[in-house]
Amino acid sequence: MVDSVDGITNILVVGIGGQGVMTAAEMLARTALNQGYDVKKTEVAGMAQRGGVVSSHVRFGPKVYSPQIDAGEADLLIGFEAAEALRWLPWLRSTGVAMVNTLRIAPPVVSAGLYDYPADPIGALTASGLEVHAFDAGAIADELGNPKLVNTIMLGAISDRLPFPADVLKECIIAGFRAYKPKLAEINAQAFDAGRQAGHV
Amino acid sequence: MNAVVHAKAASRHLLSGNEAVARAAWEAGVRVAAAYPGTPATEILENIALYPDIYSEWSVNEKVAVEVAIGASLAGSRALATMKHVGMNVASDAFMTQSLAGVVGGLVIVVADDVGLSSSQNEQDSRYWGRFGHLPILEPADSQEAYAMVKQAFDLSEEYEVPVIVRMTTRVCHVKAMVEFTGERIERRPAGFQKNPQRWVMTPANAKPRLPLMHERDRILRQVSEASDLNETFKGSDRRIGFVTSGPAFMHVRETFPNAPVFKLGFSCPAPLDKIRAFAGTVDTLVVVEETEPLLETEIRAAGVAVQGKDLLPRFGELAPSVLRPAIKSLLGEPYAIASRPQTDLFPRPPTMCASCPHLGPYFALSHIRNLNIIGDIGCYTLGAGHPWNALDTCICMGASLSMAHGMDKGRGDSDEKKHIVAVIGDSTFLHMGMQGLLNMIYNRGNVTVLLLDNRSVGMTGGQENPGTGEDLHGLPAARVDFAKLAEALGVRPERIRMVDPYELPTMVKMVREETKMEEPSVIITNRPCSLTDRFERFKSYEVIDDKCTGCGNCIDLGCPAIFVARRETVTAKSGKSKELVFARIDANACTGCHMCVETCAPDAIVQPKTPDRVIRIHPHG
Numbered sequence: 001m002v003d004s005v006d007g008i009t010n011i012l013v014v015g016i017g018g019q020g021v022m023t024a025a026e027m028l029a030r031t032a033l034n035q036g037y038d039v040k041k042t043e044v045a046g047m048a049q050r051g052g053v054v055s056s057h058v059r060f061g062p063k064v065y066s067p068q069i070d071a072g073e074a075d076l077l078i079g080f081e082a083a084e085a086l087r088w089l090p091w092l093r094s095t096g097v098a099m100v101n102t103l104r105i106a107p108p109v110v111s112a113g114l115y116d117y118p119a120d121p122i123g124a125l126t127a128s129g130l131e132v133h134a135f136d137a138g139a140i141a142d143e144l145g146n147p148k149l150v151n152t153i154m155l156g157a158i159s160d161r162l163p164f165p166a167d168v169l170k171e172c173i174i175a176g177f178r179a180y181k182p183k184l185a186e187i188n189a190q191a192f193d194a195g196r197q198a199g200h201v
Numbered sequence: 202m203n204a205v206v207h208a209k210a211a212s213r214h215l216l217s218g219n220e221a222v223a224r225a226a227w228e229a230g231v232r233v234a235a236a237y238p239g240t241p242a243t244e245i246l247e248n249i250a251l252y253p254d255i256y257s258e259w260s261v262n263e264k265v266a267v268e269v270a271i272g273a274s275l276a277g278s279r280a281l282a283t284m285k286h287v288g289m290n291v292a293s294d295a296f297m298t299q300s301l302a303g304v305v306g307g308l309v310i311v312v313a314d315d316v317g318l319s320s321s322q323n324e325q326d327s328r329y330w331g332r333f334g335h336l337p338i339l340e341p342a343d344s345q346e347a348y349a350m351v352k353q354a355f356d357l358s359e360e361y362e363v364p365v366i367v368r369m370t371t372r373v374c375h376v377k378a379m380v381e382f383t384g385e386r387i388e389r390r391p392a393g394f395q396k397n398p399q400r401w402v403m404t405p406a407n408a409k410p411r412l413p414l415m416h417e418r419d420r421i422l423r424q425v426s427e428a429s430d431l432n433e434t435f436k437g438s439d440r441r442i443g444f445v446t447s448g449p450a451f452m453h454v455r456e457t458f459p460n461a462p463v464f465k466l467g468f469s470c471p472a473p474l475d476k477i478r479a480f481a482g483t484v485d486t487l488v489v490v491e492e493t494e495p496l497l498e499t500e501i502r503a504a505g506v507a508v509q510g511k512d513l514l515p516r517f518g519e520l521a522p523s524v525l526r527p528a529i530k531s532l533l534g535e536p537y538a539i540a541s542r543p544q545t546d547l548f549p550r551p552p553t554m555c556a557s558c559p560h561l562g563p564y565f566a567l568s569h570i571r572n573l574n575i576i577g578d579i580g581c582y583t584l585g586a587g588h589p590w591n592a593l594d595t596c597i598c599m600g601a602s603l604s605m606a607h608g609m610d611k612g613r614g615d616s617d618e619k620k621h622i623v624a625v626i627g628d629s630t631f632l633h634m635g636m637q638g639l640l641n642m643i644y645n646r647g648n649v650t651v652l653l654l655d656n657r658s659v660g661m662t663g664g665q666e667n668p669g670t671g672e673d674l675h676g677l678p679a680a681r682v683d684f685a686k687l688a689e690a691l692g693v694r695p696e697r698i699r700m701v702d703p704y705e706l707p708t709m710v711k712m713v714r715e716e717t718k719m720e721e722p723s724v725i726i727t728n729r730p731c732s733l734t735d736r737f738e739r740f741k742s743y744e745v746i747d748d749k750c751t752g753c754g755n756c757i758d759l760g761c762p763a764i765f766v767a768r769r770e771t772v773t774a775k776s777g778k779s780k781e782l783v784f785a786r787i788d789a790n791a792c793t794g795c796h797m798c799v800e801t802c803a804p805d806a807i808v809q810p811k812t813p814d815r816v817i818r819i820h821p822h823g
Contacts, residue, residue, distance in 0.1 A: 016550065017552075026215075026377070029215055029377055030215055033213070033215045033379055038378075038379060039215060039377070039378060039379055040343070040376055040377070040378045041215075041376065041377040041378070042372065042375060042376040042377070043375065044317075044319045044371075044375075051550065051551075051552055051553040051555070051762055052550050052551065052552040052553075053550045064378075065452040065453070065455040065456040066449075066452045066453050066455075066456035066457075066521070066522055067343075067372060067376045067378070067449075067452070068372075068453075068521050068522070070521070070522050070523050071523065071542075072542070083547060083548070086545050086547065087544075087545065087547050089542065089545065090542040090543065090544050092542075106548075106765065107548065107549075107550045107551070107553065107762075108553055108588065108589070108760065108762055108765075109548060109549065109550075109551065109588055110548050111757070111764075111765040111766045112588060112589060112757065112766070113766065113769065113783075114548075114588065115548030115549070116548065117548065118545075118547065124545065128542065147790070
């Protein structure tokens with residue numbers, strides 16, 4: 001479990017528009033609410049979503065005022081893409097944990113040769129001296145047969161670092177699938193478990 | 202089925218400010234709700250549409266939405282209009298005069314200020330409208346307050362017969378937080394319109410006697426504000442600085458300085474200046490933390506109370522803890538160390554058009570034609586100003602493209618002599634405020650080539666419906682405007698109205714070339730739906746045959762995010778000049794098989810693996 005300050009847990013979920021960052025953050029916020037915490041979740045939406053950077057802030061505790069996580073105050077950083085994790089690394093506190101998908105997505109400005117994608121973003125993350133766990137969530141999703149499972153895999157990966165039991169988060173996710181997409185409930189349960197295992201490597 | 206719609210009183214939910222407003226409107230007995238989509242307010246109406254007891258609609262613009270709400274109010278119904286901050290500029294003509302006449306059924310305007318410009322062309326402080334229009338303002342700081350204040354706003358509106366503004370910002374609209382419901386819907390039967398020309402016909406003779414009544418209402422509302430429990434003092438042990446604040450800035454202040462006394466304004470216009478004066482007497486220094494303009498600060502200072510604010514804090518952007526902390530620490534003379542790690546210098550990820558976006562074709566064409574001044578508008582197509590197209594020269598507000606283009610044609614300077622003037626506008630923006638510009642251009646013998654990019658949705662806000670989509674807010678079939686007939690009715694000659702498939706790049710380029718050479722206005726209408734909506738049909742993805750790719754880079758110029766550079770090679774041409782070759786590849790997951798890039802590839806290196814299928818169904822009108 002991550003050490004929170006003042007009883008508030010700060011989780012920053014980052015990635016690119018369309019990756020499911022906001023859905024993952026929503027799952028965390030809902031679970032925290034069900035656990036009786038005061039919760040706030042915020043992100044920048046709208047124009048920025050068209051292939052842009054998406055960051056979703058989730059804060060929960062006895063009483064939460066500001067919805068935003070300041071630089072140096074995130075207990076958990078969940079990176080859905082390697083360079084985005086690196087971009088948001090300064091938001092992590094020194095005792096925090098970064099859980100990162102090794103996926104690399106270069107935007108058109110990189111394709112066009114205007115900018116470079118960092119050669120080794122995971123290496124740069126690790127060199128920070130902070131606790132960084134990186135794994136290929138896409139490969140696990142492919143093994144399970146559905147690339148959309150990355151979201152659940154990433155949540156599984158951080159599930160043992162929350163101030164409530166991992167199964168509570170799992171149940172919240174699976175309950176959602178049972179209610180709206182029952183066919184996907186079982187495979188998401190498997191994805192959560194696989195992610196949970198990967199998060200300990 | 203949305204769980205919130207049927208939730209009972211005393212249940213708790215994780216809701217955005219926008220969702221909370223929708224629930225509150227339902228409980229308050231709202232019968233009519235109208236809006237035009239705009240970030241960050243869009244989801245209010247989308248959520249209201251889930252409540253069957255409320256008539257709700259996408260209006261064609263914000264002024265129309267407010268007028269619809271006014272009409273409903275005059276019939277005795279509670280009515281709601283919602284919009285983003287720039288929508289208030291459009292709507293103001295209606296409410297500035299309705300403020301004089303007043304209302305019958307509660308009338309609330311929810312306005313969402315995009316503080317920090319996450320998705321807007323400017324940053325405006327809508328609290329000025331309250332002063333300008335003599336309208337009270339309530340300012341929620343989170344979802345629970347948005348829920349409570351919208352209900353209070355309707356009561357206030359009916360009691361004092363005044364339209365009430367609820368001012369939200371992005372950090373209320375889009376923040377999800379816990380909301381506990383305190384009630385369920387209370388039905389209110391409207392009495393019906395009571396004819397009263399002296400009250401409702403705002404001729405000079407009828408409007409004049411309303412002026413003193415409006416000013417008297419201001420005086421009474423100030424007393425209401427002074428007595429309101431929405432204006433609340435939070436005690437604090439550290440009295441060196443006392444904060445006056447409202448909206449999400451309150452949350453940031455409490456987060457950053459939990460021991461400081463705070464006077465929080467929920468009923469912020471008219472401001473409770475007596476209460477603020479009394480609060481000022483309990484602290485050493487009074488600091489106003491307000492997003493964004495020094496509005497309260499000016500009013501407090503004018504009331505003779507010493508105050509600080511924008512001398513310490515920025516006049517724009519969010520006043521987040523990271524902004525507040527250094528400013529206030531410096532006022533206190535306390536050291537402040539920045540604890541965070543240095544930021545890695547990384548590439549940007551600017552927003553971009555989507556794979557198979559129907560705007561890619563027109564921008565490919567515009568970027569390949571010289572001597573154009575391209576006057577743009579508000580929508581996804583504004584992204585045409587960016588890489589790789591660089592084919593949009595202006596953007597200010599909804600519908601400005603056609604009128605500005607006309608003005609640029611009439612006001613040509615020396616360097617424009619040989620230039621053709623092009624206006625680019627989307628379907629929804631054209632219907633919002635653009636078609637008047639076309640009418641004006643025709644009437645005044647202008648000469649502009651108009652690209653009407655009809656993607657059958659309000660794209661940037663998430664694919665909402667409009668009169669050009671053939672569906673309404675509820676997804677039900679609705680009358681669909683025929684853009685070609687509309688252009689003709691506005692006076693464009695039928696020969697100069699051209700329909701085009703934006704995916705057919707050679708046709709697209711040829712047509713823009715032809716029409717810009719004409720000495721009269723033309724309208725080119727594209728006919729492919731937004732690729733993020735259900736109206737879009739996805740096909741098998743394409744791939745690049747590596748052996749055939751010559752590295753010309755033409756397909757990269759399209760700007761499709763599914764095409765990326767696999768490798769670069771520098772070669773020496775026969776002339777001795779060195780040239781960079783760019784070898785492309787297609788991301789099969791992102792490609793939707795629109796075939797646009799095939800048109801750019803001379804060596805036919807882009808193919809569909811196996812069963813090629815170049816036939817794409819164009820959705821018929823209606």
